Amino acid sequence: MRANCGCKEGTTTNITIEGEFGADALWCTKCTYNLDVEELPVSDSIKDALLDWAAQYGVWIDLETNRLVEDAEQLEKTHNAAGQVLADKLKAELGIAYTIQFTPSVMSAS
Numbered sequence: 859m860r861a862n863c864g865c866k867e868g869t870t871t872n873i874t875i876e877g878e879f880g881a882d883a884l885w886c887t888k889c890t891y892n893l894d895v896e897e898l899p900v901s902d903s904i905k906d907a908l909l910d911w912a913a914q915y916g917v918w919i920d921l922e923t924n925r926l927v928e929d930a931e932q933l934e935k936t937h938n939a940a941g942q943v944l945a946d947k948l949k950a951e952l953g954i955a956y957t958i959q960f961t962p963s964v965m966s967a968s
């Protein structure tokens with residue numbers, strides 16, 4: 859089983875991990891389709907971790923004022939580090955048939 863996406867083949871083994879508001883953390887690297895984490899053939903623990911990670915995306919932004927919060931840089935850095943760990947775990951679970959890459963957030967970078 860593979861993740862469904864918008865590519866001609868309808869599935870992908872090229873996955874990018876990237877946070878975005880209101881979206882799951884996984885994207886097809888080729889067609890940028892937002893992938894359903896539940897469809898991936900990985901353990902529930904990593905699915906939960908991916909969903910948690912996606913939910914934490916952007917905690918460094920105050921959505922009411924649309925400004926960076928205090929400690930934004932540190933919060934974003936921590937989230938990026940966790941994302942890299944998830945990318946490594948996904949690689950380990952999915953094996954060499956998949957190409958996994960991680961795109962860190964750079965919102966607080968000045």
Ligand SMILES: [Zn+2]
Pocket residue numbers: 863864865869870886887888889890891
């Ligand atoms: Zn695709």
